Amino acid sequence: MPVVVTELERITADPKGAAGKVWRRLGREEWQTLGEALDNPDGERLYRVEMEQFRRRQKEREAAAREAQRPVCRRCGAKFTDDRWDTVRRYPAQEHRELCDPCLTEHHEQVQAERAAQRQAEEAAAREAAEAEAKKNRGLFGRRR
Template sequence: MVAPKADKAKAHAARRHGVAVHDFRLWSRIYPPTGREGYVPFAFVFTGRTKAQRASRMRRLEQAARSYFAGTQYAGGGITAVDYHQAVPVVVTELERITADPKGAAGKVWRRLGRDEWQTLTDALDNPDGDRLYVVQAEQARKRQKEREAAAREAQRPVRRRCGMKFTDDRWQTVHLFPTQ
C-alpha cells in the first residue's frame, strides 16, 4: 500500500529500480526555510546517573558524528569562514541541566557539537562563522585585491623625463594608444 497523497506511478517506478517505498510519510508538510545553512538540526537530551557518564556519552557522539556536523573551509586566502551547507547541526544537553535551569530548555543549556560553550538553542544553532562571515571576508579580500592591483598599476606608471612627475591617466592612455617609436 502506498502512502496517502503519494504518486502511485512514481512509487511503482521506484520499486522497479529496487528503491524501497515506505507505507507512511514521516513529514506531512513542507516546513519554511529557517535562514540557516545546513540540514535540519538534531537535538539529543542525555541522562544518566553521573555527570561523567553523561559527558562520556556526549563525547562519544561528538567523535562518531564529526564528519556529519563539521563544516568545511571556504576556498580562498584569508577566509576563515566555514561552509555549513552540507552539515547537520547537532545540539546536545542533559536532562539534569534543563531541570536545574530556571528557564528550562529556553536557557543556556544547549551545546552544539564542535563548540565548547553552553548556549541557548537559537545561539547554538546559529552559524556566526558561516555565510555571514564569508560575505564580510570575501568583500575584504576583494578590497585588498583591488588595492594590490592599484598599487601594481601605480608602480608601472611612467615618469616624465623633464620634471620627474608621473603621467596622468589621460596622458598614459594616450601614450598606450599612440606609442612613439
C-alpha cells in the first residue's frame, strides 16, 4: 500500500495546487503529481529499468577491469591497442611481447638496418681483402694469373 504525503505550503505555492508536483511517495526522493505518486512502478517496468541499469553498470565495471589489466609498452609507456593485446595473448611465445605495435615496428626496422649495415661491412671487408690479395700477387716478383 503506497503512502503519499505532502505539505500544505507546497500545495498553496504551486500554481496547479494539489494537481501539481507536490506529492511524495515514501521511499522515493522526488516530488510527483498524485497520479505518479500512486502509480506502482514496482512491477515489470521497474524490474526492466533496474536490470538495464545493472547491465550498464556491470559493463562499465568490466570495461574498467579490462583497462586496468591492459599491458603497457616497456619502451614508450603507451597502452596496447586491442589488436596488439589479442596478438600477445594468442601467441604467448612471440618475441618482444612487451612492445606496442609502433615500438615493435621500430625495433624490427632497427634490426633490419643493423643487419644491412653488418652485411655491407662484411662485403666491404671481403672486397678489401680481395683487393689486397690482388695487389700482393702483382708485385715485382709476384706471379700473375
